[in-house]
Amino acid sequence: MVQAIVSLRREGKTIIDPTQQAEDEWKSKLNTMVENTLFPYTNSWWNTSNIPGKKAENQNYILGIPTYEKECRERLEKWEGFEIAA
Numbered sequence: 895m896v897q898a899i900v901s902l903r904r905e906g907k908t909i910i911d912p913t914q915q916a917e918d919e920w921k922s923k924l925n926t927m928v929e930n931t932l933f934p935y936t937n938s939w940w941n942t943s944n945i946p947g948k949k950a951e952n953q954n955y956i957l958g959i960p961t962y963e964k965e966c967r968e969r970l971e972k973w974e975g976f977e978i979a980a
Contacts, residue, residue: 909977941953
């Protein structure tokens with residue numbers, strides 16, 4: 895995130911928002927990661943099932959921190975999936 899902020903400032907931008915398409919793709923990716931595990935069959939804070947009335951949904955990236963960081967950096971480098979503005 896620090897690098898994203900530096901890049902925004904360098905480009906004279908102050909706003910960054912994910913696109914709806916990027917949000918939907920991310921959610922689908924997270925769900926695909928866990929579909930062949932036991933994660934979908936558990937109830938815990940990690941999938942928001944501890945919030946009354948909220949649908950339980952996967953919130954975790956289970957491929958590890960190095961993979962997560964690499965993917966985030968690659969997307970932010972080209973603002974892929976983001977709208978930026980001044």
